[in-house]
Amino acid sequence: MSVTTSIVQFDSLELDCGQTLGPVDVACQTYGELNAERSNAILVLHAFSGNAHAAGISDETGKPGWWDSMIGPRKAFDTSLYFVISSNVLGGCSGTTGPSSIDPATGRPYGSRFPPISIADMVRLQKMLTDSMGIGRLLCVTGGSMGGMQALQWAASYPQSVASVIPIASTHRHSAQQIAFNEVGRQAILADPDFNGGDYYHGKYPERGLAVARMVGHITYMSDESMHLKFGRRRRKSPGDSDLFEVESYLRYRGVQFVSRFDANSYIVITRAMDTFDVTVARDSLEDSFRPGETRFLVLSFTSDWLYPSYQSQEIVRALRSRNRDVAYIELVSNYGHDAFLLEAGEQTPLVKGFLENTYQRLAA
Amino acid sequence: MSVTTSIVQFDSLELDCGQTLGPVDVACQTYGELNAERSNAILVLHAFSGNAHAAGISDETGKPGWWDSMIGPRKAFDTSLYFVISSNVLGGCSGTTGPSSIDPATGRPYGSRFPPISIADMVRLQKMLTDSMGIGRLLCVTGGSMGGMQALQWAASYPQSVASVIPIASTHRHSAQQIAFNEVGRQAILADPDFNGGDYYHGKYPERGLAVARMVGHITYMSDESMHLKFGRRRRKSPGDSDLFEVESYLRYRGVQFVSRFDANSYIVITRAMDTFDVTVARDSLEDSFRPGETRFLVLSFTSDWLYPSYQSQEIVRALRSRNRDVAYIELVSNYGHDAFLLEAGEQTPLVKGFLENTYQRLAA
Numbered sequence: 001m002s003v004t005t006s007i008v009q010f011d012s013l014e015l016d017c018g019q020t021l022g023p024v025d026v027a028c029q030t031y032g033e034l035n036a037e038r039s040n041a042i043l044v045l046h047a048f049s050g051n052a053h054a055a056g057i058s059d060e061t062g063k064p065g066w067w068d069s070m071i072g073p074r075k076a077f078d079t080s081l082y083f084v085i086s087s088n089v090l091g092g093c094s095g096t097t098g099p100s101s102i103d104p105a106t107g108r109p110y111g112s113r114f115p116p117i118s119i120a121d122m123v124r125l126q127k128m129l130t131d132s133m134g135i136g137r138l139l140c141v142t143g144g145s146m147g148g149m150q151a152l153q154w155a156a157s158y159p160q161s162v163a164s165v166i167p168i169a170s171t172h173r174h175s176a177q178q179i180a181f182n183e184v185g186r187q188a189i190l191a192d193p194d195f196n197g198g199d200y201y202h203g204k205y206p207e208r209g210l211a212v213a214r215m216v217g218h219i220t221y222m223s224d225e226s227m228h229l230k231f232g233r234r235r236r237k238s239p240g241d242s243d244l245f246e247v248e249s250y251l252r253y254r255g256v257q258f259v260s261r262f263d264a265n266s267y268i269v270i271t272r273a274m275d276t277f278d279v280t281v282a283r284d285s286l287e288d289s290f291r292p293g294e295t296r297f298l299v300l301s302f303t304s305d306w307l308y309p310s311y312q313s314q315e316i317v318r319a320l321r322s323r324n325r326d327v328a329y330i331e332l333v334s335n336y337g338h339d340a341f342l343l344e345a346g347e348q349t350p351l352v353k354g355f356l357e358n359t360y361q362r363l364a365a
Numbered sequence: 366m367s368v369t370t371s372i373v374q375f376d377s378l379e380l381d382c383g384q385t386l387g388p389v390d391v392a393c394q395t396y397g398e399l400n401a402e403r404s405n406a407i408l409v410l411h412a413f414s415g416n417a418h419a420a421g422i423s424d425e426t427g428k429p430g431w432w433d434s435m436i437g438p439r440k441a442f443d444t445s446l447y448f449v450i451s452s453n454v455l456g457g458c459s460g461t462t463g464p465s466s467i468d469p470a471t472g473r474p475y476g477s478r479f480p481p482i483s484i485a486d487m488v489r490l491q492k493m494l495t496d497s498m499g500i501g502r503l504l505c506v507t508g509g510s511m512g513g514m515q516a517l518q519w520a521a522s523y524p525q526s527v528a529s530v531i532p533i534a535s536t537h538r539h540s541a542q543q544i545a546f547n548e549v550g551r552q553a554i555l556a557d558p559d560f561n562g563g564d565y566y567h568g569k570y571p572e573r574g575l576a577v578a579r580m581v582g583h584i585t586y587m588s589d590e591s592m593h594l595k596f597g598r599r600r601r602k603s604p605g606d607s608d609l610f611e612v613e614s615y616l617r618y619r620g621v622q623f624v625s626r627f628d629a630n631s632y633i634v635i636t637r638a639m640d641t642f643d644v645t646v647a648r649d650s651l652e653d654s655f656r657p658g659e660t661r662f663l664v665l666s667f668t669s670d671w672l673y674p675s676y677q678s679q680e681i682v683r684a685l686r687s688r689n690r691d692v693a694y695i696e697l698v699s700n701y702g703h704d705a706f707l708l709e710a711g712e713q714t715p716l717v718k719g720f721l722e723n724t725y726q727r728l729a730a
Contacts, residue, residue: 219542248545
């Protein structure tokens with residue numbers, strides 16, 4: 001399945017901070033066919049550094065999408081039955097308007113002038129996108145990590161427009177530790193003199209700071225055990241360098257690789273959106289954040305995920321159960337850590353398949 | 366109890382890397398009195414960023430030592446009974462020879478010319494120090510974290526010279542995850558252009574990189590729960606900056622504070638020593654690393670310590686038990702994470718006290 005990215009443009013977007021951004025581009029891909037009733041649409045939302053290319057083989061890069069193991073014919077999100085939409089988030093750097101986009105007011109990249117954004121802003125833009133496709137109610141909104149945070153915000157903001165949500169390895173708000181790890185990444189970028197307050201697009205990029213930030217991230221995405229199994233204490237000779245542990249050379253490689261595909265300002269803007277996200281903010285309590293409606297929940301977490309630990313998913317489940325809402329929860333056994341939501345397709349597939357099938361049948365009934 | 370630091374100088378030290386370093390200074394403090402039989406000496410070894418000032422109130426700074434809650438009259442290491450020695454490690458920057466010391470060959474700080482060192486090198490220098498005090502056998506060698514690694518190395522290198530060891534929140538070798546966190550710190554320093562390959566003593570110090578490195582460290586020293594209790598999602602207005610989470614402003618403060626007392630080259634040299642440390646290296650198996658002898662072991666770990674998790678202490682205990690060695694192990698309940706070895710004096714004191722008393726009585730018998 002070869003796929004291309006489309007750009008949809010909107011005149012303007014109202015932001016939570018009070019500013020208006022415009023015009024706003026959204027990069028998106030779709031897989032499968034929208035049925036005549038427009039009742040089979042699923043919105044898939046990526047994690048922090050993802051992009052619209054969730055499935056299929058990219059025309060540009062020849063690479064599979066970040067959730068290709070989960071999206072396609074007969075896969076968890078079965079594109080022979082459902083119409084799957086994936087878009088790059090607001091603030092990103094893969095086609096959707098973000099800090100590296102041209103500010104129409106100046107004709108130059110926004111850089112330091114890009115406004116602060118929220119997870120709710122990202123979701124508002126996604127709603128404009130699905131509205132523009134004529135989809136009144138989505139069958140499902142889903143995603144892992146920051147994608148799950150957006151899915152929860154969908155359920156809070158637009159309960160009539162989403163029949164079900166599947167937040168995976170996610171949280172309704174960041175803990176102090178999660179904020180702390182993001183802050184280290186931001187400080188690594190800010191410490192790079194090439195960052196230049198965010199206005200670096202015509203000079204040197206803050207590559208060293210961004211690479212260090214990514215290295216921290218990678219440790220938190222894996223588990224102690226998965227790092228042990230993948231690297232242990234094995235050494236490798238690296239060209240021009242002394243005898244390194246494999247884990248060191250891996251982290252350096254991932255850091256450098258990230259710099260070629262991600263923007264430092266997007267790193268800062270998006271991690272800020274994650275840290276300030278709190279789905280309860282409009283309603284005070286988590287119990288009251290999801291208004292009565294027909295939205296069903298399937299919440300998934302993974303045993304070895306210490307960045308988004310299971311207790312965070314369980315807090316959501318407890319709140320929903322206490323209001324007698326339709327929620328299923330499964331903690332999956334995996335030693336992949338937070339990355340499990342990307343890697344454990346086999347474990348997630350039957351759960352997601354059954355849940356979607358059931359939701360779809362209920363809607364049709 | 367007011368204390369001062371003494372410097373003891375040795376002509377030279379043979380290093381595991383094959384080089385010889387000389388002269389070598391050792392900064393040390395002692396508390397209590399050495400008895401006539403020289404049988405009541407305890408060597409206390411600091412963690413990564415510690416120094417010789419373990420107990421009492423410093424003459425220079427007016428501050429208590431890093432383990433003042435554990436060392437003193439009637440405390441865990443009771444200075445009315447025992448003679449306690451604390452020294453700054455080789456490679457450090459608090460009086461003992463390290464990269465910021467003057468290289469006699471050039472008359473300038475070693476900087477990039479400082480040789481790679483090992484935990485065994487640190488221990489060799491400590492042995493020279495206790496030998497110079499006329500102490501044939503130490504009653505106990507103890508320390509938390511990297512201090513515990515040195516204590517284990519003492520038991521492996523000099524089993525006849527140490528009656529007991531108490532490694533706390535430690536490991537016999539670093540896991541891939543532990544190496545990874547250290548590597549991020551090193552890369553943050555190397556990414557700072559002011560680092561200048563390690564020769565920065567006559568110019569600007571790599572303050573930004575070192576501060577970022579320390580921020581990563583601080584997260585790993587705390588637990589998810591202790592960060593939640595200490596900071597939660599509380600915000601604070603910081604001067605000249607936007608609304609920050611308290612955890613962000615705390616990490617920034619700790620980063621900046623660290624820069625004023627620690628040397629970036631020491632950071633690199635000492636974390637490398639920790640990462641390459643493997644107490645089993647001479648004997649292949651952990652079981653055979655501690656040669657038959659009279660050394661007794663008390664191994665302590667903490668439930669919420671995810672940087673040096675309990676399973677690492679349990680590996681040591683299992684190996685010692687399988688050779689029928691004298692070892693006691695206690696996992697203490699704490700939510701302070703790795704910092705617990707510094708903070709949970711109340712929990713550790715009765716265990717340490719009883720163990721020392723028992724060891725002392727056996728020696729006297």
